[in-house]
Amino acid sequence: MKTLYRFALLLAFGLAVVGCKKAAYLTDDGLHTAEVNLSTYDYLAAHPNGMFDTLLLVIDHFKLKDEINKAKTFWAPSDYSVNRYYKQKADSVKYVDENAQYSFDQFLNEIPVDSVRAYIYNDAPYNLETASTAYTTISNASNVGGFFYHRQKQPKAAWSSQPVYYLYYVKVRGEADQISPDGIVTVKEDDQADMRIYCQTTGIKTASGTMLNVLANTHTFIGDFVPRLLTGPKIVETGSTLTFTYDLSIKYDAAGYTGTTVDLLLPRLARFYGVESGAISALVGKDITYYAVQPDGSLNANSTANAPGHWFDTKGQTCSWGTDARIVSELATSTMTFNILQYPGQTTVGSTYTVRQSLVYKSKTKGDLNAVFVFNIKIK
Incomplete structure (x- = not known):
């Protein structure tokens, strides 16, 4: 089993080719068709650089394999995202005692399963093509509210004569940000900016019927969705x-x-x-x-x-x-x-x-x- 600390060997995903109407996408080993002949779980396990090994440990711990395979949409965090949250938890323990040990088993036992299900959607497949430039509310398997998705227009790219859009997975904090059709984000004064997570790969349709969108490596697994103060001071x-x-x-x-x-x-x-x-x-x-x-x-x-x-x-x-x-x-x-x-x-x-x-x-x-x-x- 690959260990948690193998991240230095992992290669980052390439940017999604999101401006095209074709559902094509890039991974770190080239251009592929968006439909794969593996189940969602097996596709994640088969990644050539082990980008989801630690995520699969979380899935296995909670026995969510079948849920992942049956999901209509899965917003998948990479191992980088899981490791970031693990490090936050470990640092809080070592702050008290620098010699303290914080195992990955301890980490798994402290994760609420509903927090993992916040990435699983059973109602519909969501990807760049189904997204609007305005926020669209979506309901996850844990029934935790406040989640949306949308596509955002990007500045004109030198490599494309067509409009380019990126897909975002959103947790609204306070009052929802306003996104104009031209991609300009406006946060109301005295409000919090929403947690908007860019999808580095989008629109992978697995053999088990899941639409798979891979979240940016900069996302902090679960931690980005921890409830924060929603009422202003x-x-x-x-x-x-x-x-x-x-x-x-x-x-x-x-x-x-x-x-x-x-x-x-x-x-x-x-x-x-x-x-x-x-x-x-x-x-x-x-x-x-x-x-x-x-x-x-x-x-x-x-x-x-x-x-x-x-x-x-x-x-x-x-x-x-x-x-x-x-x-x-x-x-x-x-x-x-x-x-x-x-x-x-x-x-x-x-x-x-x-x-x-x-x-x-x-x-x-x-x-x-x-x-x-x-x-x-x-x-x-």
Whole structure:
């Protein structure tokens, strides 16, 4: 059996030839007909570079082989996607104890089967040809809502005189993004951008009747669909201070570092700072400093968790990891999201913990502009 860590030997899929009306596609070993004489499971198992070996371990663990073969549509994550989520889970364990082991069997036992079924659709075959430029709602085998698909027009390509479209698998977060027929994506201010996953290969019809669409290697298996805060924060702007107040809830966990992820509302923050949304991530650690806000209002720039981030005690004071720690909030600068987790077994059901952090931008024209993030976290 090929191991999880064989990814360095895998070759990435080529881009789908999506502009043509023919249902042709590229894989890493050339152009093929879109119909194959293997079942869905056998086709994934037969990939010459083992691109789905780890995905098949997940399928086998949950005994989903028949479901995969009978599905009308399967949005298949590659091993890269599965490995990305496995690494996230393993890193959270090693953060507590760098010598801790986190086996793939542990990983499998912690995956909810309904999360895997979010990729399986039994109602109809979906591919580039059936897609509209507008979002079309689809219903997966786990009955988890909020999933759509659509095709998006791409900028004119030098190699094609015809319009080129890519297929996207979508999980709506907050209010649905608006996609124009010309492919322009508009996210409503103070809303979250949808999780839109590009399909690197689309329209493979297997012998068992499944329409197979392969998701981009950059997708994080399950992790991209983890529920995030869908209701916006209360926002108050006073002079040089912009305050976002979030009311969150986390289920008590005696064993794991569990919690939630909160998207920083970049369009609103960018307007406050007077910069482009896309520029903010690169400014953190330079013109933007990340602080913990202590209960007395003082600022602490020293990270006490994975930098940039802080552990907080019961009073919202920064502390080190250990017996006083209750809540940790860390900023993922690549995605500009806050990861807010509890210390296992040290929170109390029914209690609310309030932690505060801020991002202070040194504007050359307006002076210090302080964006404060207040998280009221109730343990259920």
